[in-house]
Amino acid sequence: EIVLTQSPGTLSLSPGERATLSCRASQSVSSNFLAWYQQKPGQAPRLLIYGASSRATGIPDRFSGSASGTDFTLTISRLEPEDFAVYSCQQYGSLPYTFGQGTKLEIK
């Protein structure tokens, strides 16, 4: 099973700042099959990125994803007030599909 470790656990930033969230896989993720989700309190997760770097339909271009080996990064270029939420990564390169534990992005 591929274990995904997200860091930091909590990230405190201000609107307008740049956010960099990390997701490290315990082994290679086939074809960089990694997705990122945003979840706000009381809401279902929302797909942001799939295939490590492809934005889902309707996702603003301030969200971007990248990959380097077993390290994956979600970058939010300029934080908007609505971006403060929990972000989770998920690998779908091999079974069982697994999620990271999440990074909470909070307003500083």
Add this chain to the structure above:
Amino acid sequence: EVQMLESGGGLVQPGGSLRLSCAASGFTFSTYAMTWVRQAPGKGLQWVSAISGSGGTTFYADSVKGRFTISRDNSKNMVYLQMNSLRADDTALYYCAKVGRYGYYFDFWGQGTLVTVSS
């Protein structure tokens, strides 16, 4: 508009059974795999099970294998999760989600149905 609506959650005693349902709409249902993902209170997301578009292939997390069964009815645009031998650690909000076009990422989610296993 793509929508998923889960139902069937509730309070059940340890060892009991429950059947979750998910009504999907807004897309060509039989073309897409579907999945169940759960989230224990205050915890992260955990993938539970998935089923191919035809229903011929199913996948399970080790923690539910042999206890849970996923199925679908393409004539009704429905997905089901039969949960047997429930345990306290199965307590969670269960989400139904549509699998993406290019792989097993999950592009549309329902709002979830809560399953509580307690005596």
